[in-house]
Amino acid sequence: MAKPEASKSETPSLARTPLFDLAVEQKARLTAFSGWEMAVIYSSISKEHEAVRTSAGMFDISHMGKFALKGKQLREHLQPLVPSDLTRLQAGEAQYTVLLNPQAGIIDDIIFYYQGEDETGAQQGMMIVNAATRSKDKTWLLANLENAPVQLQDLSPEKVLIAVQGPLATSYLQPLVQGDLTAVKAFGHLQTTVLGKPAFLARTGYTGEDGFEVMLDPETGVQLWRNLLAAGVTPCGLGARDTLRLEAAMALYGQDIDSSTTPLEAGLSWLVHLNSQGDFIGREVLEEQKANGVKRRLVGLQMTGRHIARHGYPVLADGEVVGEVTSGTLAPTLAKAIALAYVPLNLAKIGQPLEVEIRGKAYPAVVVKKPFYRSPNRSK
Template identity: 75%
Template sequence: MAKSDELNPKTAIALARTPLYSLALEQKARLTAFSGWEMPVQYLGIGQEHESVRTSAGMFDISHMGKFAFQGKQLVEQLQPLVPSDLRRLQPGQAQYTVLLNPKGGILDDIIFYYQGEDAAGVQRGVMIVNASTRVRDKAWILAQIESAEIDFLDLSAEKVLVAIQGPHAYSHFQRLVEEDLTPVKAFEHLEATLLGKSAFIARTGYTGEDGFEVMVDPDVGIELWQTLDKAGVTPCGLGARDTLRLEAAMALYGQDIDETTTPLEAGLGWVVHLDSKGDFIGRSVLEQQKATGVEKRLVGIEMQGRHIARHGYPVLSEGQVVGEVTSGTQSPTLGKAIALAYVPTALSKIGQSLDVEIRGKTYPTVVVKKPFYRSPYRAK
């Protein structure tokens, strides 16, 4: 991909640009540095973009994400030790949200693995989407763990565009551009299809809490897709709305809500840990111990009891003592309330628990609430 001709004044490192960068300029997007990329943070405004996704349809350029393709015999068996989820459960066309773990059970990254099936010769295929900030590390980690002589690994990150179309009207806008019927495709299912007359990898996944699709295509197809959807009235959206949407849905952001120091059990991701149905995996002993004795801290949802917003890094207090820290926080456009995620001791993690957040030297009341903060009635099942 093309590199920025200018240097980011904060880091003095050239920022990468996606193939849709020129379209963002045409649409007068406000740009920002994000994980080494120059990305749109907003187009029309975060509030308007957020509302479009919740009530109609919005689209996001997420081409900065890492995109890996795998092919080989016993692919699933080779990936099994890297994650706590039992990938053998997957049927062709299904996907699993899961995490890569280090030996201490800490989260190296959260990923989605899409299983594409096995051919007559026993060769299995799959696609993995990883975070932009961890792509290089993930690639090195995965290649160090698998038998690369038996598995063909292809990094498609620089070759493919990734576009997310999200919202209750995403299906109707997108289906008219796809030759195949998307009706049978359920949440966390995928297929290879024909989009605008070209081949495309299409998944019914997203990071907004709404129904929608994530589409991996060649750059020329991605540009045409963006322009076509724009003309049809789909709202271009930036990273700002993506963040408020995912937080309302209580979806973790890597590097803030989850990282190498947190385990999936502490982060409320116990549903991706399949201790009973799979064998050994990296970090298993730590998760088994936590399962047996319980975790000391939990990632909880909190709701501020006033107009003040709890931001990343703000201390969480109980009876005047610091007991935790806010990992993500915003003013929820949908709910009209200040919401946040925070790690607190397990003893203080029950719904209804009163806590305080320190903001610029003063404390303000908050309460632990059920996650997600918002559940869309339109989300695909």
């Protein structure tokens, strides 16, 4: 006997951020994403995308995991969990990096913000992780820090996170923030006040543009969103966030990188600091790959025509399947179809002709340099 379809009341409920009602109010189109009900489009992907590239857009990213870390020699205790040298970070600096398993597979990509020492000499930091991996990351961190004098506080349920991105992000945010935002360098961050309330602000983002990510309490977050909306900042959904990050060739966890891909395969060799630090989980695998080369690499593809290569589509060379597309779209800024794909190392060179199979037919593509788009507005 066939199992009856679940009624709406029986469907597992999706989590909602404290800004969810604002998305409904603004008649955003909603979608399920990593267990959350999120805005995917407010007006149109192209309009939202263009706003971030030319002016300013804002994203509700409150679904992201937010961990506050504190303890004596915090950086040194975190060091064995990542391939990047955290000990060189000064207060107010941050490092994009990855948590690795023993096979050097990527558990998650994260940003660690080092906040310096408090009056007791304990080091403090903030870690932002992906929404879908928050629980897994927390378990992994606690297990590996079990014998370390480090406290982890999960701020995810109690804090809002808003990304304000684009060349005019500073001018829109500045009137609402205490302190000079122009003094904050790329990947810089500080504790400040927004609309008179405490906030954590970082010059980071996931769009390839200059901009900031602001973490604050829900009530102030709602006020900040309304203030920015009234000032003319464009609300943006997950659709534009995806096209923006793909133009900038920023990896999406679960598609472009996962626990079966290493940072060297994923083109993230710049965050693997083999010469500047001691042992870390997965080091032996990365040393072997560094010495002998990887078998495959994540490359940028540009379609010769406007046919769009989507996630999961086969990549062909001489009629044979050699890889698979991980992400693909029609890039609004470039007006070209672009994609990321894993291919054998011998086919990963710039200019290499390949094909992508789309609905049973092969269409020409070429390996191109990443990122596909580099903004002239990025903060240095």
